[in-house]
Amino acid sequence: MEVETIQLTTHNGVGWLKLNRPEKLNALNETLLREMKTAIDTFEQDDAVRVIVLVGEGRAFSSGQDLTIESDADYGEYLEDVYHPLVRALFSSRKPLIAGIHGVVAGAGLSLALAADVRIVAKSTKFSSAFIKIGLVADAGGPYHLRRLMRDDLALDWLWSGSTIDSEAARTFGLVTELVEDAMYTERLTSYAEILAAKSPVAVQGMKALMRAASFEDGLNEEIEWQRKCGDTDVHRQAMQAFLMK
Numbered sequence: 001m002e003v004e005t006i007q008l009t010t011h012n013g014v015g016w017l018k019l020n021r022p023e024k025l026n027a028l029n030e031t032l033l034r035e036m037k038t039a040i041d042t043f044e045q046d047d048a049v050r051v052i053v054l055v056g057e058g059r060a061f062s063s064g065q066d067l068t069i070e071s072d073a074d075y076g077e078y079l080e081d082v083y084h085p086l087v088r089a090l091f092s093s094r095k096p097l098i099a100g101i102h103g104v105v106a107g108a109g110l111s112l113a114l115a116a117d118v119r120i121v122a123k124s125t126k127f128s129s130a131f132i133k134i135g136l137v138a139d140a141g142g143p144y145h146l147r148r149l150m151r152d153d154l155a156l157d158w159l160w161s162g163s164t165i166d167s168e169a170a171r172t173f174g175l176v177t178e179l180v181e182d183a184m185y186t187e188r189l190t191s192y193a194e195i196l197a198a199k200s201p202v203a204v205q206g207m208k209a210l211m212r213a214a215s216f217e218d219g220l221n222e223e224i225e226w227q228r229k230c231g232d233t234d235v236h237r238q239a240m241q242a243f244l245m246k
């Protein structure tokens with residue numbers, strides 16, 4: 001696919017989606033948001049991609065919405081038309097979604113990172129809730145994910161303050177899956193993604209689906225199907241055989 005504001009590569013089962021407007025700290029403009037949405041759909045359909053990783057080129061993951069947006073734009077319409085298709089695609093992806101976060105992550109950039117299943121974070125990263133500083137609410141699914149990941153009162157306190165927090169504070173909040181020394185960040189992110197991509201895709205996707213089950217009973221019903229499918233894979237059969245041959 002022809003792209004202008006992102007970079008796409010596939011290697012060792014990992015689909016890398018790199019935000020690529022480094023001169024603007026990967027600010028999210030309409031082209032980038034639409035390209036991201038198409039890229040997620042493409043990765044979702046591609047059997048060679050078992051794990052999807054979102055990262056940023058340059059010195060940031062993303063500085064959030066590109067603030068050169070026309071000042072008379074209808075933000076509601078913009079969210080509905082441009083952000084929500086992407087946010088839904090991220091939310092409904094069946095494949096593991098990893099955000100690799102370094103530098104700065106702000107505003108709607110933070111919301112996109114929070115939509116990932118796991119966040120691998122370089123230690124020097126700064127997390128900025130930003131929205132309130134320009135008189136806006138948090139959007140792009142951010143509030144939903146903050147509520148899922150952290151305490152309501154701490155989330156509101158942070159969003160109301162508009163403050164920038166360091167990676168240790170973000171970890172305390174529950175926003176960081178793994179914190180990595182800056183020097184090791186790329187290597188660790190790559191190995192995390194590639195190790196996951198080498199595992200049984202049925203079991204990996206099944207785990208994700210089961211973590212999303214709407215209720216206890218739904219979970220029990222869904223695990224019947226998933227475990228049946230997993231039991232019927234070569235990976236499982238070979239592992240059982242290897243165990244019994246010990």
Ligand code: LHQ
Nearest residue numbers: 023024025027063064065066067075104106107108130131
């Ligand atoms: C940028 C941006 C940016 C454009 C840096 N846009 N150029 C909002 C509206 C509508 C509907 C949908 O939803 C939303 C939700 C949101 O996302 S609201 C939050 C938007 N983001 C922000 O308010 C953050 C704005 N950026 C910053 O506060 C700073 O740039 C941070 C703290 C991220 C980084 O600061 P520095 O490290 O000092 O870098 P810088 O400010 O010098 O930025 C480098 C360049 O990137 C610079 O351009 P220039 O041509 O002067 O070199 C900035 O203008 C540009 N840039 N963020 N969001």
